[in-house]
Amino acid sequence: GKTIDEAVAVSNKMVAEALGGLPPNKMHCSNLAADALHKAISDYKDKQKQKSVKESPAAVHPHEGHKCICPFCEVAMDEPYPYCSGCGAELKYCPKCESVVAQGAKTCANCGAELED
Missing domain, CATH: 1.10.286 (GTP Cyclohydrolase I; Chain A, domain 1)
Structure with missing residues (x-):
């Protein structure tokens, strides 16, 4: 060997x-x-x-423990705000798992839930 x-x-x-x-x-x-x-x-x-x-x-999970991660600038936030505290981008959330979802997305990438327009 x-x-x-x-x-x-x-x-x-x-x-x-x-x-x-x-x-x-x-x-x-x-x-x-x-x-x-x-x-x-x-x-x-x-x-x-x-x-x-x-x-x-x-x-x-690079930002484990935070409720929200901005998909644009990756700033971690402890609360789900309507705008990112880092870059100011408007954020949209999944109604089922509360993950940030892309604007215009039809389903949540995290849990697969159908999203409303």
Whole structure:
């Protein structure tokens, strides 16, 4: 067994040597093995990055504890005001979950409730 960092360092030559020397017409097989290993490691690292972003509470709820986040300037407000205290934009709220919704939206992006015009 090797660590990820050790496995990344595996070269085509190392695979061929580990196999005890292959006939010239079979060398492409060892190249395919090293290439597949590197692709698998790359895929694993990409999935780990995606997983850590999904699990990061800061990434999911950057203003947790505030009732309203302005979609224009991202100012966090403790009360649902009709205008943003940061940029002055007019704010519209979902009647069901009280999330800020985009002007002209037909449904709430947070809870899926139908919105009135």
